[in-house]
Amino acid sequence: MRGELNMERGKTILEVRNLKTHFRVGTEDISIVRGVSFSARQGETLAIVGESGCGKSVTVHSVMRLLPKNGRLAGGEALFFDGDTPRELHRLEPFGKEMRAIRGRKIGMIFQDPMASLNPVYRVGDQVAENLLQHFKLTKAEAKEKIIEMFASLGIPDPGRRILDYPHQFSGGMKQRVMIAIAMICNPDLLIADEPTTALDVTIQAQIMELMERLKREQRKAVILITHNMGLVAETADEVAVMYMGRIVERGRVERIFHNPSHPYTKALLRSVPVLGHGRAERLETIRGSTPSPAECVTGCEFANRCDFATTKCKTGTIPAYEVEGGHLARCVLFEGAKELPNE
Amino acid sequence: MLYYFMRKLLAIIPMLLLISVIVFVAIQFSPIDPVNYLASPDMAANSQNLQALRQLLGLNDPIYVRYIRWLGNMLHGNFGYSIVDGSSIAKLIAMKLPATFEISFAALIISTIFGIGIGILSAIKQNTFIDYLGRIIGVVGISIPQFFFGIILIQFFSIKLGWLPVGGRIELGYKTWWDHVPNMILPSLALGISMTAALLRYARNSMLDIMSKDFIKTARSKGIPEWKVYIKHAFRNALGPTLVILAFRLPILIGGSVMIEAVFSWPGIGAIILQGVSSSDYPVIMMTTLMIAAAMLIASFLVDLIMALLDPRIRFER
Amino acid sequence: MAEQKKVKSSLALRSWKKLVRNKLAMIGVVVAIAMILASIFANIVTPYSPTKIDFANMTKAPSLQHLMGTDKMGRDVLAQVLYGGRVSIYVSVVGAVLGSVVGMILGGLAGWFGGKVDSILVRTSEIFLTFPNMMLVLILVAFVGQGVNNLIFIFFITGWMTPFRMVRNEFLSLREETYVEVCKAFGISDVSIMFRHILPNTISPIVVATTINIANYILQEAGLSFLGLGVPVTIPTWGNIMNAATSIDVIRNYWWLWLFPGLVISVFVLAVNFAGDGLRDVLDPKQ
Numbered sequence: 004m005r006g007e008l009n010m011e012r013g014k015t016i017l018e019v020r021n022l023k024t025h026f027r028v029g030t031e032d033i034s035i036v037r038g039v040s041f042s043a044r045q046g047e048t049l050a051i052v053g054e055s056g057c058g059k060s061v062t063v064h065s066v067m068r069l070l071p072k073n074g075r076l077a078g079g080e081a082l083f084f085d086g087d088t089p090r091e092l093h094r095l096e097p098f099g100k101e102m103r104a105i106r107g108r109k110i111g112m113i114f115q116d117p118m119a120s121l122n123p124v125y126r127v128g129d130q131v132a133e134n135l136l137q138h139f140k141l142t143k144a145e146a147k148e149k150i151i152e153m154f155a156s157l158g159i160p161d162p163g164r165r166i167l168d169y170p171h172q173f174s175g176g177m178k179q180r181v182m183i184a185i186a187m188i189c190n191p192d193l194l195i196a197d198e199p200t201t202a203l204d205v206t207i208q209a210q211i212m213e214l215m216e217r218l219k220r221e222q223r224k225a226v227i228l229i230t231h232n233m234g235l236v237a238e239t240a241d242e243v244a245v246m247y248m249g250r251i252v253e254r255g256r257v258e259r260i261f262h263n264p265s266h267p268y269t270k271a272l273l274r275s276v277p278v279l280g281h282g283r284a285e286r287l288e289t290i291r292g293s294t295p296s297p298a299e300c301v302t303g304c305e306f307a308n309r310c311d312f313a314t315t316k317c318k319t320g321t322i323p324a325y326e327v328e329g330g331h332l333a334r335c336v337l338f339e340g341a342k343e344l345p346n347e
Numbered sequence: 348m349l350y351y352f353m354r355k356l357l358a359i360i361p362m363l364l365l366i367s368v369i370v371f372v373a374i375q376f377s378p379i380d381p382v383n384y385l386a387s388p389d390m391a392a393n394s395q396n397l398q399a400l401r402q403l404l405g406l407n408d409p410i411y412v413r414y415i416r417w418l419g420n421m422l423h424g425n426f427g428y429s430i431v432d433g434s435s436i437a438k439l440i441a442m443k444l445p446a447t448f449e450i451s452f453a454a455l456i457i458s459t460i461f462g463i464g465i466g467i468l469s470a471i472k473q474n475t476f477i478d479y480l481g482r483i484i485g486v487v488g489i490s491i492p493q494f495f496f497g498i499i500l501i502q503f504f505s506i507k508l509g510w511l512p513v514g515g516r517i518e519l520g521y522k523t524w525w526d527h528v529p530n531m532i533l534p535s536l537a538l539g540i541s542m543t544a545a546l547l548r549y550a551r552n553s554m555l556d557i558m559s560k561d562f563i564k565t566a567r568s569k570g571i572p573e574w575k576v577y578i579k580h581a582f583r584n585a586l587g588p589t590l591v592i593l594a595f596r597l598p599i600l601i602g603g604s605v606m607i608e609a610v611f612s613w614p615g616i617g618a619i620i621l622q623g624v625s626s627s628d629y630p631v632i633m634m635t636t637l638m639i640a641a642a643m644l645i646a647s648f649l650v651d652l653i654m655a656l657l658d659p660r661i662r663f664e665r
Numbered sequence: 666m667a668e669q670k671k672v673k674s675s676l677a678l679r680s681w682k683k684l685v686r687n688k689l690a691m692i693g694v695v696v697a698i699a700m701i702l703a704s705i706f707a708n709i710v711t712p713y714s715p716t717k718i719d720f721a722n723m724t725k726a727p728s729l730q731h732l733m734g735t736d737k738m739g740r741d742v743l744a745q746v747l748y749g750g751r752v753s754i755y756v757s758v759v760g761a762v763l764g765s766v767v768g769m770i771l772g773g774l775a776g777w778f779g780g781k782v783d784s785i786l787v788r789t790s791e792i793f794l795t796f797p798n799m800m801l802v803l804i805l806v807a808f809v810g811q812g813v814n815n816l817i818f819i820f821f822i823t824g825w826m827t828p829f830r831m832v833r834n835e836f837l838s839l840r841e842e843t844y845v846e847v848c849k850a851f852g853i854s855d856v857s858i859m860f861r862h863i864l865p866n867t868i869s870p871i872v873v874a875t876t877i878n879i880a881n882y883i884l885q886e887a888g889l890s891f892l893g894l895g896v897p898v899t900i901p902t903w904g905n906i907m908n909a910a911t912s913i914d915v916i917r918n919y920w921w922l923w924l925f926p927g928l929v930i931s932v933f934v935l936a937v938n939f940a941g942d943g944l945r946d947v948l949d950p951k952q
Contacts, residue, residue: 067568069567069568098572102570103570103571104570105570106567106569106570107568107569107570108570111568112568114561114564114565116561119560119561120561121562121565122562122565122566122580122583123562123584123658123659123660124583124584124657124658124659124660133566133571134569134570134571137569137570137571169659169660171659171660182565185565185569186568362792362795365788365792366792366795369792373804377808486939486942487931487935489880489938490880490934490935490938491931491934492884492887492891492930492931492934493884494887494888494891495887495927495930498923498927499927501913502916502917506916598795598796598797598798599797599798599799600797601797602798602799603799605800605803605888605892606799606892609891610911620800620803621803621892621894623807624803624804624806624807624894627807629808633804636796636804639796639797639800640795640796643795643796643797644795
């Protein structure tokens with residue numbers, strides 16, 4: 004059952020500890036990801052949720068070593084468990100042989116805008132084949148067979164003909180299925196989906212999410228879902244990490260987060276989205292103040308200037324993560340007194 | 348795809364006709380006697396009665412009939428005669444065109460390879476030596492007058508170093524076509540400098556633009572080697588816009604041959620036009636220009652062809 | 666309204682600041698202006714006259730008395746360069762500005778009215794563009810003759826196409842915008858919409874196009890005069906001075922006759938190009 008503390012929880016595929024990422028803007032180094040820790044397990048979906056600019060996308064790009072030229076990993080570790088061998092992703096050359104052998108083959112990634120994510124001048128079949136043939140020695144015919152199979156299983160009709168088409172001949176939802184095909188063709192253990200449905204219609208959104216859910220369940224994949232949509236989180240996530248300004252402020256099983264939101268930011272977030280069952284008279288609330296820029300937050304809790312519960316203790320020093328209950332943590336002074344979790 | 352090409356090819360014809368009409372009208376309006384232009388000096392000298400000659404040439408017919416006849420003559424290879432020395436314009440063009448074509452083609456090849464090549468390297472290895480070199484060539488190449496660059500080349504390579512001949516195309520003792528290749532080098536370089544610079548700039552900008560697109564990230568996420576990312580994915584997409592600039596600047600390249608041929612004493616079409624202008628030889632000027640306009644239309648059609656081959660989205664345009 | 670004005674002037678201030686920070690562009694602007702001023706005030710900068718023949722001092726190499734040497738008739742080359750700059754720059758700037766004005770008007774008409782008017786104008790511009798520019802210019806020189814004003818006429822007749830296309834595109838895309846329909850619904854006249862709403866958007870690309878044209882015309886005038894087909898040889902221009910360098914003898918033996926004018930032209934065009942690049946960076950709405 005989803006979320007239940009199951010002794011049979013899947014094994015950990017990816018473990019991230021205290022990851023830090025800096026971006027160089029002009030002459031300054033700006034801290035975007037400020038020490039983030041989480042793990043992804045087989046058969047589970049970890050949702051990393053937060054508003055635009057909180058660093059959730061940069062986090063997974065850091066793990067995949069796909070940061071832009073002005074970004075760099077500044078600390079922490081990212082351990083990928085390939086079989087039983089832990090691979091130190093943070094130590095590998097981003098475009099060296101080892102990392103490239105993992106990207107595409109062991110970790111697949113799909114991105115936000117399917118319109119822009121496919122190369123317009125190549126047939127989609129060739130673009131999927133590129134991933135497959137990079138990592139496996141197959142004949143063109145064998146590859147073609149596998150790709151047609153994949154297209155069919157992803158619900159792309161008439162796959163034999165469609166693999167010869169160009170991206171502009173597909174609708175948005177179909178393009179995203181092609182992206183999923185590219186990401187899954189090598190049967191990776193981990194799938195990272197960076198806002199996969201944000202650019203799609205609501206009905207298509209549902210289809211794509213269901214597709215990913217099926218892949219996760221049937222093939223025991225680990226899935227990391229980046230999103231700002233709490234509705235999606237409620238529907239598909241097993242574990243949730245809430246991010247604000249480069250830190251994880253709360254993390255736990257999805258039911259605990261929704262039934263017992265502990266960090267003031269999480270509470271505010273949940274109050275600001277429409278939820279089925281909301282009373283008619285209840286209003287949606289906005290979070291007061293506006294998102295600060297990363298350069299402004301130097302010390303203390305990043306949420307302090309917008310928080311209804313802020314005290315002087317919140318404005319200085321680093322706030323540690325506290326255990327709210329088993330498997331549920333929150334980074335907030337309100338929980339001072341509870342067990343500190345220094346490695347989070 | 349065939350549809351697309353037929354459409355493009357057929358579109359050239361009305362343009363050519365329109366230009367031919369303009370050329371014809373321009374000749375009519377110029378202050379010359381058509382007899383001098385339509386009849387060879389021998390014919391004019393030998394005919395007893397100029398009136399009869401005019402009748403023969405149909406000069407008393409209405410203008411549209413004369414246009415059709417002129418067009419027909421052209422298609423049969425009769426371009427009329429120079430009013431300055433009476434030589435057949437068709438012969439003149441046939442003799443001189445290959446020379447211009449030689450250096451223009453060489454200039455095009457050189458500028459395409461170096462311009463696009465350095466432009467792409469410049470984009471991949473930003474802020475390194477090759478990037479600075481590329482950016483310098485890119486901006487100096489479009490600022491320096493082509494003929495000045497030609498003179499500098501002559502001064503340096505022919506006079507100071509003595510490596511290459513100073514001018515002219517064929518000298519005594521040249522037997523095969525290959526003998527005069529050294530003569531081609533400097534004029535082609537000078538002719539191509541501004542195209543090289545333009546292609547370099549556009550290729551560089553195009554590459555930089557493409558490299559920031561999402562599908563490059565997708566390519567990388569498959570774990571393919573970086574060189575494949577640059578060539579297969581980025582360059583392939585950057586080529587299109589760069590070729591647009593190439594097609595747009597082809598007329599400028601040909602136009603430069605007027606000056607380069609003067610500097611290097613190269614016996615080509617440019618020299619002919621130059622002589623034509625200084626001596627007000629309107630038929631020569633107009634006919635050579637018509638030929639060049641036709642060549643430009645065909646060249647831009649060829650570039651359209653290549654672009655459609657490169658970008659499937661264009662082929663599917665209805 | 667006051668708010669609008671405030672926003673506009675802060676945008677102008679930011680653009681100005683951005684331009685100033687672009688070192689290459691500023692160097693370009695400063696150098697270009699310096700050269701223009703030197704030409705305008707040529708009579709103050711140099712004591713020599715560009716046309717005074719002095720057979721006693723024929724083809725002297727550069728020295729302290731004649732910083733750029735003298736030519737075959739003993740005329741001081743530096744003086745020729747300075748006075749020549751007046752004509753070259755005048756012809757190019759006026760030609761470019763007129764070309765932009767003509768292009769703007771035609772582009773506006775084509776973009777706004779569409780239909781037959783548009784087709785004819787576009788077809789015309791395509792025909793002009795098919796011919797190599799140099800050859801069009803030569804044809805016109807053959808028909809119209811040489812001379813400073815003739816050259817200006819030839820330049821803007823052959824240079825209106827690019828501003829035309831820019832303005833036309835702007836009109837075509839903005840004409841469909843909702844706010845134009847709103848204006849029409851309020852009864853604002855076509856002319857008013859064209860001038861007060863759409864045209865201001867075209868100013869930035871036009872300014873950039875004009876700068877590029879100025880640079881091109883300097884090069885073209887130089888080339889034409891070099892061949893003896895531009896401004897008559899009696900009036901010194903940057904290209905005219907180099908007219909002597911068509912002979913190998915001159916290239917070989919009298920390097921100052923072609924190197925200095927050539928460098929001056931190149932530096933000026935380089936400066937204008939840097940300034941133009943900087944302007945383009947600042948005025949590009951995409952940023």
